[in-house]
Amino acid sequence: MTSNKEKLLAYAITIVMLLIGVVGYAAFSEKAPDTPYRILFQSMAGKVQFDHMEHVGDYGLACNDCHHNLSEGEKEPETCGSCHLPDADDPIKRSEAFHNQCIGCHKDGGPTKCNGCHLL
Structure with missing residues (x-):
């Protein structure tokens, strides 16, 4: 004992x-990075993992390529709902906005099938 x-x-x-x-x-x-490495979007069709560093670093996208209302020198983008008001007469759905934004670029290269982005 x-x-x-x-x-x-x-x-x-x-x-x-x-x-x-x-x-x-x-x-x-x-210290938390100034730019996020990966972002996970929730979706009914399966979560979408967006590799921010790959798109910015490897493909050379500028912030304004995706964050279309980002002011010069502004680091933190506003939420989509701050301009695209959910209670508007004809609000654009979040899924439609992402599909328009992402698929438009992916036509030139990158995955275009659902399971290329959506983690089913």
Whole structure:
């Protein structure tokens, strides 16, 4: 059997190690990137994983190619609903907007079939 001193020492070491881990994580955690790496869109036809870095870095797309109302120097795009009001007489559906935006570019290259983007 272990003595109370050994148990107390084990608890103390555990607590100290836990504190070191928490403080180390808080002090040295990575800063969130300015540009997201991947974005996951929810969809009735299956989730769509959009690799932001691939489209911007590899294909050389500018922010305004997708975020069409992004002002010069603005880093954070507004939500689509801030301009395309959901209570308008004829609101464009979110799925239609993405399909128009994405499929338009993908005609020149990239997946064009549903399962090329939708994770079914």
